Amino acid sequence: MTDSLYERLGGEDAIAAVVDEFYDRVVADEQVADYFDDVDMQRQRAHQAQFISSVTGGPVEYTGAEMEAAHEGMGITPSDFRAIATHLDDALAEFDVDNDDREAVLEEIASYKSDIVTAAD
Template structure:
């Protein structure tokens, strides 16, 4: 994905979705993000039995919808979908770091990166509902 810098006339018309490269650009960031998660000694084990293709697709749909795209996140509610995962604060913090690193790898400017991270971070309580709060 090449970040699409808003330019010229209609600049204010550019949505976060468009600036992130649409579905394909967002999917590239999601794939990079999951690759980083899986390689991490702390969070990687949480995904040992996961359907990774389904996770990548639903995360892409979630971020596309959150960024103003036409995709719809239609998976189970976040708390329900993650009810079997014992997330801790440390897991969440590490995942946010990896997401930021993935966005940085694709040269997403800070303001747009923060919008993406904020969309994910807004579900912190739901992710921790079944975990151990470290």
């Protein structure tokens, strides 16, 4: 049996480490950091780790808000979405996730783009 993407990423602890690196990059980026000004980042990191674990086939059920509801009224643009995705890709690369698995994670995230992006560039 082939390992799930979740298992190939290293499971819960490894995904949590990637998420920490990801948000360190995001909040340092002037283009997108403002989206997180009033956000409980500990809670956000936990939700993101849960979400990534869920969409990569882990034994985790995502219990956060639906993507559209969670991002409603935020005015996220396509370029903001790309910046966030780049930070995720870079965080995955920082932990030596291979190209195919990084692409698979990004494809999962991209499948939610229409629920997240609500404004034009």
